[in-house]
Amino acid sequence: MTLSSPFASALEEVLRPDQISVAEEDLQTFAIDQGPVTDYQEPLAVVWAETIAEVQSVVRLAAEYTVPLVTRGAGTGVSGGAHATVGSVVLNLTRMNKILEINAADEIARVEPGVINGDLNAVAAEHGLMFAPDPASYKISTIGGNIATNAGGLRCAKYGVTRDAVLALDVVLADGTLIRTGHRTFKGVAGYDLTSLFVGSEGTLGVVVGATVRLKYLPTIVRTLAVFFPSVQAAAAGVLALGTARVQPCILELLDGPSLTELDFRNGSNLSTRGTALLLIQFDGLAAEQEEALAATALEALGGTISREDPAEAQRLVDLRRNNRGLDVDAQNRVGEDVAVPRSQLVHYITALEEMARRHGVDLQVIAHAGDGNLHPTFSVPTFEPAGIAALNAALDESIDKALELGGTITGEHGIGQYKLRWLALEQSAEVLAIQRHIKALFDPQGILNPGKAIPA
Amino acid sequence: MTLSSPFASALEEVLRPDQISVAEEDLQTFAIDQGPVTDYQEPLAVVWAETIAEVQSVVRLAAEYTVPLVTRGAGTGVSGGAHATVGSVVLNLTRMNKILEINAADEIARVEPGVINGDLNAVAAEHGLMFAPDPASYKISTIGGNIATNAGGLRCAKYGVTRDAVLALDVVLADGTLIRTGHRTFKGVAGYDLTSLFVGSEGTLGVVVGATVRLKYLPTIVRTLAVFFPSVQAAAAGVLALGTARVQPCILELLDGPSLTELDFRNGSNLSTRGTALLLIQFDGLAAEQEEALAATALEALGGTISREDPAEAQRLVDLRRNNRGLDVDAQNRVGEDVAVPRSQLVHYITALEEMARRHGVDLQVIAHAGDGNLHPTFSVPTFEPAGIAALNAALDESIDKALELGGTITGEHGIGQYKLRWLALEQSAEVLAIQRHIKALFDPQGILNPGKAIPA
Incomplete structure (x- = not known):
């Protein structure tokens, strides 16, 4: 398979043929994650970097040729954070899947970004330890993806979210520079908290190529x-x-x-x-x-x-x-939400959800990580007719408004991605959005890192 | 008391006379925190803002007249983060000391920055809750100061540091704009994590004027x-x-x-x-x-x-x-350190400390928040003679090098402030330091917010 452009030729100089694909099947497979698709775009190519140096090479070429890079792991995100965008190349990190170190005495692990959450947990368990973040996708999702979305899960009521488990990151910046943020120690306050800035930034500020994570004691009872x-x-x-x-x-x-x-x-x-x-x-x-x-x-x-x-x-x-x-991949007529409200508002919010579902004539299921006040209401309609879809979207929008009215957030753990951008300005002020755009511009002046995700352009 | 400058006149228009002091006693009291003093400077004035609007007014005037602002609470920091600098005005927030809300069901509190840590804990205890960060200064230090330094304490082995307890912040930016970061919910991943960026930034990116914090269960056993x-x-x-x-x-x-x-x-x-x-x-x-x-x-x-x-x-x-x-305010001949090492290195590090103290002929005491690998070795010499001070500094520098060699950090919980800037480049790369300077410039283009602290100029 070959691409016909100077960028493609340059890519072929830094990667082996089996690390680049333009096969239609691959372009389709890696065009989307599990989030709702509102603007389907196939990437120009999919590339599999296997080393930090290869990531740096790909990023440098993307910068040189101004090609957007959509970095992804397993693609289990549900907000479209890994959807391909116009003219993009998908940078697939699933082959960077080595657990570099488990240090039981220090209760930490160092991993490549493509390590599967469940695989790390299996190895940690041999030491009586665990990597606490456990998104529903833990059997197939990668640590890099968990970090990109600041993933939550079932256990975070007690053990915290991904951010709480990340001590240090190796990140390739938009110009190909490799930096290391954070520290190997549990505590550390040297300089600004760049680690937390990268966690949850959905690949828009840099490419996470390594992580030092804190492990917790695996409970025996x-x-x-x-x-x-x-x-x-x-x-x-x-x-x-x-x-x-x-x-x-x-x-x-x-x-x-x-x-x-x-x-x-x-x-x-x-x-x-x-x-x-x-x-x-x-x-x-x-x-x-x-x-x-x-x-x-x-x-x-x-x-x-x-x-x-x-x-x-x-x-x-x-x-x-x-x-x-x-199992429920979102579709146009079925959308799982991810709001969070202060716990005292759970009762009121669920009552309001039921009322709005009835009024709009849509089906509703509610499951919640209730300890965190994090709800996943799923709205659906048994049709693809415009009227049904409109009713679904009206219910969705109203559910977001209500969550915010009760002091909540539009996303507890799934991230903004592409799909939730339409709601972000309801939660965050113009000034806060402007700061985020400035941070994005600082890290990625050309806008090549996962553009159109996480924050409004 | 009056200042004689257009800036002073402008200040007097937005604050009452009892909110501004140029009395020598006040200038001395508020010139320093509890950190080592290497460049004693008295501020031009000390101002006590009592409302968010007043903070905004003071910051706007500082921006208009390009006057550096050193924001402080109780001044219990031990890295010189609140030391006055040349031509600065100290912005004292200790009068903003209202607990605005305790919500036991939601397990959160909203506080002004000048609330004393111990006071919040006393009120939270009535609800069976606690604010977990407990720096040694908790009886007198402010939540705002705890946030500025991302303070730790004794309990963080189990309960985490200040960052882990902060859900949302109200921040006045360098141009006087008020923003709100974060969320009232336990979880939330909308946009970049600006809250964590402000926590530990030592007043260099904005002035924290309010905080929503998470409370934990006060143990009964x-x-x-x-x-x-x-x-x-x-x-x-x-x-x-x-x-x-x-x-x-x-x-x-x-x-x-x-x-x-x-x-x-x-x-x-x-x-x-x-x-x-x-x-x-x-x-x-x-x-x-x-x-x-x-x-x-x-x-x-x-x-x-x-x-x-x-x-x-x-x-x-x-x-x-x-x-x-x-009780031990640092002095030229007595410096308490704040390094952290991976826990497996505690034994090796303490042995190395004892050896270097012997070799340099300085006294050493070691206490440690050992659960976090966070050590506070205190080096001292019974003299102010240059040779003794030189030996002390040589031991200090060596102790920092050794901590880094063992995978540690130069500051576990006290912050860089002014005193530890000399060591920051040993821990962080030129690229990481550059990013931090760019972030500082983004938030504070005129460099009026606590200049010369936290990151190298």
Whole structure:
């Protein structure tokens, strides 16, 4: 396969033929991630860098020929942050997949960006450690992608998000310069926090080619509670009751009735016969049993029905929850949202969501990382007719407005990407958006790094 | 009191007379913080803003007349980040000391920057909550100052540093514009992480005039262990043993022999008769007792002598430790350092420190937030003679080199300020320093916000 341009020829001088593809199949595969597609564009080519030096070469050529680079890992993002844009080349880092170091005494790991989250966790587990961020895609998503989106997951209620796990980054800047930010130590305050600036920047400020991450202790004692409630509002109230009981679940997921019905349909389970809403709660660590007991008392007082799961069944429920979103690739008529609200507003927000879904005539399922107030409402319509799509979008827009009205954010963990740009100005002021544009211009004056993502152009 | 300049006249139009001082006593008091003084400068004036609008007015005037502003709270910083510089005006925010909101359900607080850390904790405690960052100065230092330096403390081994506790900031930019960064929710990934960029930036990018912080559960069960060791190396090995035992202390302090002797001298205690080095360990939460037992087993196996303190005695020991640094204002012949190393290097680093102190003929005390690998070695000489000061500085420089050689950082929690600028280029590359200068220029093109601090000019 060859590209016919001076840029292509230059690429072919720094990469082997099997590191460059213009095959239609590849262009299609790597044109998009799992986010909604509003402007489908195929890249000019896909390149697989295997070393930092190769990334530097590709970036330098992109700068020289002013070719936009869309850096990606597994493409499991759901905001279109890795969608190809006009005239772009996709820089695929999945072959940079070496775990460079696990240091159990220092509780850190150094990894290349293409290392799969689950692979790092498997190796860390041999040392009794874990990489805490666990997005639903953890079995296939890369650490580099987790960093690009500041990914969350189920465990962040207790263990924090990706940013909290990243100590240092190796980054190739837009001119090909390699820098190292942060430190190998747990603490460090030398200079501005560039590490946090790159985390969550969706490949728009630099290309992350290495990361030093902090590992946490892999818990050996785990207790899981499934608590069914007569209403989703009662379940949401249960989230606050757990806070008042001063217990800290590592997992605290809320699933509404339609979500339970869909899980049952897919998995042959009977969850929806057991209640209208479910709190799936996991405690870990030495106090797991005590916390479980405190939680059960608090939730029974609220009308919850406790189902103490046996370990295998419990793990199955958590797996069902973990995986139920990964299967739903968004489409024009089905969009999963990712808002967050202060936890005290969960009840009000869910009630408002149900009301707006009814009013717009769209279907709604709500699942939430409830411990963080991070909700994934999924709106859908059983049609591609314009009227249905319009109703869906009206409900979506209203759900965003409502989240902001309650003190929330338009994205708890998925990122702005391409799809949520339309809402960013509702949350952030013109001055804040201007600062971000200036930062972008500082790092990427030519605008070649994932243009049109994360912040408005 | 009046200033005689157009800038002074303009200030007098926006502030009351009792908000401006040029009294020599005030100029001296607010010329410095608790960091080493290498270039004593008195400010032109000290102003006390009481509202955000007043901060905006002062900043606008500073911009109009190109007058450097040194923003400060209680001035408890120990890196000279709040030292006045030539021709500067000190902007004192200690009167902006209102706790605007405590929301127990959302586990957050909104505060003005001059709120004292201890005052916020006292109010939060009424709700069973706490603001986790606890620098030694917590009884007098301000949240704004904690944010400016990304302060650490004793509890961050378990609860994280100030950055981990800050959700959103209100910031007055160098042109007087007020912006809001971050979100009221626990999670949020909209746009670049400007909040983390301001945290730890030492007043060089903007003036923090408000903060939304996350509160943690105030533990009701606390267990404290004092474990004496025959050598400081054995105590340092104990830190790793606790990690291997998979227990997570909220406090894990290491004190060497000279530190124990000094504590005894000051407090009439008998710590130094009980061992050559001390690990002071606190566990909190529901599993505190189990963790204490696991820790005791692990440390006895290493030769540690367990002294289970009664609650009052335990709190006294922790208080002694908390306060022993606050009393030591650095001087030319006594400098407390703040390096951090990967925990596996603690033993090697302390051994190297002792060797270099001997070789340079300077006195050394080592205390460490050992759970984070964050050490505060204090070098001193009993003289102000040039030869002694030269030996002190040679030991200091060598201690920095060694920390970096072991994978460490030149500042774990105190910040660069003015004093540590000389070492920053040893840790960070020219490219990284250049990026920081560009960010500084972006936020503060005139260089009026705390110039000469945090990053090299």
